[in-house]
Each structure stands twice: as C-alpha cells, then as structure tokens.
Amino acid sequence: MAEGGHPSVYVVDSHATFPPVPPRLSQGRRRAGVGQTLLFILMSVALCGMTIEACLIYRLYQTESVTSASVSKIIAEQDATAAKLHSHVISPSKPVAHLTDGQDVVHAKEIMAWSTDAEPRLYEIEYKKSTRSLVIQKEGYYYVYSKVSFTDKDTFHHRVDLHTEKFTGKSINLLKSRKYSNHFKHPEQSNSYLGGVFHFSKGDAIFVKVSNTSKIVRQDPSENVFGAYMI
Ligand SMILES: *[C@@H]1O[C@H](CO)[C@@H](O)[C@H](O)[C@H]1NC(C)=O
Numbered sequence: 001m002a003e004g005g006h007p008s009v010y011v012v013d014s015h016a017t018f019p020p021v022p023p024r025l026s027q028g029r030r031r032a033g034v035g036q037t038l039l040f041i042l043m044s045v046a047l048c049g050m051t052i053e054a055c056l057i058y059r060l061y062q063t064e065s066v067t068s069a070s071v072s073k074i075i076a077e078q079d080a081t082a083a084k085l086h087s088h089v090i091s092p093s094k095p096v097a098h099l100t101d102g103q104d105v106v107h108a109k110e111i112m113a114w115s116t117d118a119e120p121r122l123y124e125i126e127y128k129k130s131t132r133s134l135v136i137q138k139e140g141y142y143y144v145y146s147k148v149s150f151t152d153k154d155t156f157h158h159r160v161d162l163h164t165e166k167f168t169g170k171s172i173n174l175l176k177s178r179k180y181s182n183h184f185k186h187p188e189q190s191n192s193y194l195g196g197v198f199h200f201s202k203g204d205a206i207f208v209k210v211s212n213t214s215k216i217v218r219q220d221p222s223e224n225v226f227g228a229y230m231i
Pocket of ligand 1: 211212213214215
C-alpha cells in the first residue's frame with residue numbers, strides 16, 4: 001500500500017518538481033487574460049471611434065442638407081421678393097389700358113373686339129367682353145387712342161365712341177376718321193390712327209367702331225390696338 005503509495009507520492013513529487021509550472025501556467029493565463037482585456041479595450045476604443053466618426057459624418061451631412069435646404073429657401077424668398085418688387089415696379093400710378101387683336105377675337109359687324117388671351121395691359125380700367133368696351137373705374141381725364149389696319153375699296157370709317165349713363169341709349173362719337181378710296185385703283189392696305197383727351201366718369205364705356213370689321217387686316221395682333229390712360 002505504502003509501496004503503492006510511494007509511487008503515487010513520487011508521482012506527486014514528480015509533479016512537485018515542477019512547482020513553477022502551475023504559477024507559470026496561471027501567469028500565462030493571466031497574461032492571456034490581460035492581452036484579451038487589452039484587445040477588448042482596444043477594439044472597444046476602435047469601435048467607439050468609428051461610432052463617433054459615423055455620428056460626426058451623419059451630423060455633417062445633416063448640417064449640409066439643412067444648409068442647402070435653407071439656401072434654396074432663401075433663393076425662393078428672394079425670387080418672391082423680386083417678383084413682388086417687379087410687379088410693384090411695373091404697376092402704373094394711374095389707370096392704364098392697352099388692348100390688341102388676337103386669335104380669340106370675334107368682332108361684331110361694326111364694333112371691334114379685343115383679345116383677352118394676349119394678356120392685355122389693364123390697370124384700374126376694365127375690359128367688358130360682352131360690349132367689347134373699356135369701362136372707366138376712376139373719374140378723370142384720359143388720353144384715348146386706337147389704331148387699325150384695313151383694306152377697303154369703299155369708304156372706310158374708324159371711330160371711338162362713348163357709352164355713358166348720362167345719355168342712356170345713345171353713344172357719343174369722340175373720335176372719327178374716314179378714308180375715301182379711289183375706285184379706279186386696286187384696294188390698298190391703309191391705317192388709321194385716332195387719339196384725343198376726354199373726361200370720363202365712373203362706369204363710362206368706350207369702344208371702337210368701324211364701317212365693316214371684315215375689312216380689318218389681321219396679320220399681326222399689334223396692327224390693331226385700342227387703349228386709354230389717365231393723364
Ligand atoms: C362687309 O364686308 C363684307 C366683305 O367685303 C361684305 O360681304 C359685307 O356685305 C360688308 N358689310 C357691310 C355692312 O357693308
């Protein structure tokens with residue numbers, strides 16, 4: 001037993017002959033543990049760094065997009081201001097009307113119609129499509145003008161008439177021109193321009209009348225015009 005115990009003791013002794021082994025092992029384990037911890041810390045630091053970097057990049061991108069958004073907002077605001085300023089600048093100080101011919105125009109037999117598609121210049125004067133007339137909104141003195149192009153081998157009349165509530169049922173002639181053509185010649189294209197100053201009251205309606213609207217030359221919208229402006 002003791003004999004048998006000896007070898008076991010010996011074995012124990014032989015084990016005991018390497019006393020530094022277990023500490024060495026444990027030291028190695030500790031070292032490995034320290035290394036692992038260090039690696040873990042390093043990796044954590046790296047990950048933290050990457051996370052912070054990602055956050056910074058994200059913030060930078062967000063700031064950039066916000067900046068670009070605010071820039072486009074500023075541009076839009078500037079455009080609106082410019083448009084407002086522009087419309088303010090071109091807004092006349094007194095009533096103005098300038099009408100032209102256009103594709104949408106349908107003349108009456110004698111009374112000329114004016115385009116509403118051609119964006120007529122109308123400020124404090126209305127264009128009434130049903131009566132083909134300009135309706136005064138503000139009482140005062142106005143310069144009235146009209147120019148027409150026509151071809152007629154007969155006598156051609158061009159006039160500007162006024163329809164006022166003061167003389168109901170009757171229109172008053174304000175301006176008139178007549179062209180007497182030479183019957184021996186071929187009819188030639190002619191022009192007529194009328195202009196003059198008149199006093200108008202609110203609701204007064206002015207319109208252009210010709211002897212026959214089918215004689216009007218309609219090549220260009222600017223060839224036939226009608227307008228008025230307060231002086
Ligand atoms: C107007 O002119 C057209 C074409 O020349 C003619 O057919 C018509 O009879 C004229 N109308 C009047 C009222 O003179």
